[in-house]
Amino acid sequence: MNLSLADQSMHSSSGGCLEDDKPEVILPCFRRNLCEEPLAPYSNGSIISQLLRKTIHNKRVLDENHFYFSGSVATADCGQEDQSSVSSKDSTVEAVSPSDHTSSGASPEGGHPLTDHLQAKRARVENIIRVMAGSPNSRQHCDSERSDTDSQETREARESFRENKRKQRLPQHQDHSTAGWQINRKPGRSSSDNCNTKEEECHKLKEQLHSMQRLLRQLQEKFLQVYSQENQEYEAGDATGVDSEHDILGEGRYACYINPEERFETNNRTVAANCKDRTKAADYLVHQRETLNLQENLKQELSKAVNDCIDRVFKNVSKDMDMSPQQCVYSSPEVQISLGTDRKSSPPHHSQAEEMPAKSGSSEYCESSETQTSQDQTEALSLVVRKPPMTQVGSVTPTMKRPYPMHQTPFQFSYTPTLHESHILEHLLKYGPHSNFGALPCMPPSMDRTSPDSVDLSWDAMAMRSKVTSSHFGHHHHPSSMGTVAVDGLCLPHVKMESGELQSLAERNPYLSLNISFEGLTPSHLKKAKLMFFYTRYPSSNVLKTFFPDVKFNRCITSQLIKWFSNFREFYYIQMEKFARQAIAEGVRNVKDITVSRDSELFRALNMHYNKANDFHVPNRFLEVAEITLHEFYNAISAAKDSDSSWKKAIYKVICKLDSEIPEEFKTSSYL
DNA sequence: GTAGTTCCTG
């Protein structure tokens, strides 16, 4: 059956018909939509699209039952339509509208009520439509459409779109739901891409069609009002049927709607429907139902396209989320080694997992990042302003490889996936979770920006680093800079928030987080360093280089990392001195009365600082070292050694010998 | 000189 053929063409996309200059996209596809809707790539999309489809479906049932008087089911109609359309291609005057196909397909069996008068009228209407289109391309669409099979047409159209995509990209800002996938729109004809002169025509035609689309949308609303009452009864009886259909359709989604070319194809169909529908509006009284039928398909196409776009974005991201490894070593319930009770008279704390007061860690990271990288940040502003065109993004990101469920031709593998991916990412970054994704009912919890762990790191800090590293890469290539280049290309146009989004992505995405090699230190590195502090207070440069293999060390980075540990020590010693003096103030006489356990206030303070997320099991050795340090401070202060300006040096000398080995797990760049 | 550290400041 043609149905299977057409369906196959949706994803087979053989390159055998590239040279055919037969833009038979609109009508065949549109016609196919009329009958192949059960195979349409519906997915578990948004509520809006589902409601749209429900309405559409109900309306179609209405038409089929009351207008065509055809008792055949949809699939049977489909086959008839295709057959009739193919057979009548040469005999039909001018182009045959989709509704023509439908009606003519049903007429031989069900006794179509249309008279010759009506048919002639419809032909005239179609003529008007083409005149409105104002381009010979549209005529070509119609003419060539009748001279080929559906599968070939679809294939050719997709191939030509794929090639044209690289040549032309229209930054069209649409205020309707199709804006997302219309970014990828290409010239609305399916000729091979050597027809440069016709691209301008395609531009104009598209603009025309867009305006008509808007007009049609207004028209649709009027029609909906007219038939709303009439459809209510059908909607009630059809709800379940739509649901079951929806489930079936969701499985074949990727088989049909794979890439922007097909999106454009869909768009083309939609636009064509708009064009025709608008003309039929003039014939309102006669062709009400016909127009309504076209409306259904139009809305169907619109919802399909939007659904498809959203689903692919979400699916790509959610796939990354699912693959994300555990970023931290989670503490296992372990018997706490209590060395005694803290001298602090505070009530005992039951566990280390006790809720800790929130601190402004993010702002700290942000601030630090800005300062620490200020010397490198020389081109941040220009980079922020520069928005690389989509083609550039596509050309930059090919090295980004990620499993992507697509049926693709070899040609697509060589180019389209990368562009597509960058598109998805950019879409995600541009609109973020606050727009489209936030409203998706299928949104997994992992995508929720409010998930606590992901907010641990500063997005703004990441934005700064992104800009800084981009300045590096702008001057000299780095073998491992691929990921960062992609980061910059995607995020810089949207400055901070989007970069932060990508940072969040990178934290969850195994590829981004594990394979991006930063020239600068990231919040993840800081977190790792803090955890390492539990083992070593005085790490050597070599140790740092060993345990941060993903960091490209230079003088600046090394000192920054050393500075981190210096700051860690500073905080550590300050706490020690503080609690030692506190113990003395509380009248502790024997140093052995001072212990450090996981319930101790001191430990809580330290853990809060170095293990804020409390997802790391602090080694017992650290408790011992902390206790020794506390004793040292206690003894020194008790002996009034603190009167000496350098009284702490002796303590430092002791503590620096208490470093223990760092677990091997920290050596992997993917530890965090 | 350079590296590493502490101390101070913001």
Add this chain to the structure above:
DNA sequence: CAGGAACTAC
């Protein structure tokens, strides 16, 4: 947490 000053050590 970073910057900077001051100090020490090699």
